[in-house]
Amino acid sequence: MCLRGMEEPGLPKWNANEKKELELAGWIAGGLLLTDDPVPDDPKPASTVTLKVEQPTAEEVAQDAEHSPEIPEKFLPAYFAERPKTFLVDPQGLLSPANFRDRLSFLNYHASDSSIDLFVYVIGKDQEIPSEVREEEMIERFFSQGRPAVIVYYYLGSPQRSVVYLSPSLTDVVSAAEQRRALASSVVQAFEKLNPAEQLEAFLVQMSIRVYWMERMIGGAASAVEVAPVPGAVANAEEKTLAKNQKIEWARAIAIKYVMPAGATLTLLFVCLFINFWLKRGARYVFPDFDVEPRLGGAHAAGVGAVISFASAALPPASQRDQVPDYLRRA
């Protein structure tokens, strides 16, 4: 059956009464599409609207340029004037007190467990470190002495901007590639969280792990380069010192109890031996002088002693002890 050539059916037409009833009810299905009336609340085309917006003045443009995202100047001394007293530096109060306490506690724990300290400067998400602050110079100035340290500039809410520096004692032993890997893995861990505070927590945990591996990698170098703990920063350092002092005290007590008496006894013994040797060396021995009747016509001597032959090794002294006349010897 072919439909070509057949006439199309005509469109339905509104019954005026039905349309009025539906309009009264408030809604006609497809009414918006099937009408030539304008759509209610439809904004007029922009081209057709002429807006009068005031252009910014030159002063306003200059003010915007002055309003940079740098760290406010009043916080700069707290950040960069001296070596931080705590492992977490947040003078702007970007972290809530509870979060600050928790992160600081973690960093203190890390310091007690590791020979490499971890210092974290918390900076705002969009903030910039002023150009006049030279981070490398500051690190070298503040962290050349004391325990080796890893310093992190962490941008709260924007972990990917974080920067890591190592104290001078570590820069020679930890490669730049390792530093990059540590930072990258920490950032990845941070991005697994949504909350900026949680991001910081994840970042620090991962960074602490990476610091541990740095410590393992450099072996005893970290402990060898450490000079003196940061005063007030490491709570556990005092415990270590105390334990060391206790060991010294114990060794001293043992020395006083055993070693010194033994040493004194040995010294006394050596002194006695030396005195004995000295007395013997200078000793004089005297024999009582008895009257002895001369014998065999000798005016001075008749005490004929022994005679020994050393003509042959086959004739040892033992066989010569009994010195008897030849005619009394056995044939």
Add this chain to the structure above:
Amino acid sequence: MKCPRCVQRIHRAAASCPHCGFTLADADARFGHEEVRIRCLTDSAGIFRRGDRERVQAAMDAITRHFPQIFVAIYTGSLGEISNIRQFGFWLLNRSAFEDVPVTKPNAAGILITIDPESKAAGMVFGYLLDPFLEEADTFDCLSRAHAYWLEGDYAGGLLKSLALLGVILRKRSRHARRDPEYFERKVLPPAQMVDLVRRIRAGHRQVLAKEQSEEVKL
């Protein structure tokens, strides 16, 4: 003590050997009547090597230092035909005049070690001063200590060992003599005479008789 010629035992005051009749005169006839002037360390045989003389002299001086009454003399020489070293030692200690020994020290205070490298024999004799304190066995021990060294031709080494032991023995005897001089005095007492024994017995009888008489008077 023994006779230098027959090596038989003789008693303490024998004017001559009761076995062979040996006296110093016999030795004089063999070795000479003249006094011999020698030094304490006389190496006629030339057996000491470089530095040996000083070492041996130091050991001899040490003995003299510790025992101020006595001195040690060493004579080395080839005796040749007259090779009875025992008689030679006896004669030399009686006839020699040691140039480096003070006159206050008579030869009776000397100990003479004689070494004959040709006949490979050595002897040790000592004067009357040491007669109670040294015995033949002591001198034999001293010479025995040197035997191994002398076999190797190390005469100085053997002498040092010998003198070291001699010093030990003399120290021991000196201490003993200080503690118990009677022990040594008894060794040199002249032998008891028969007359003395009779006198002692009679004296004892007299004492008994006197006691009995006094008891009778009391009664």
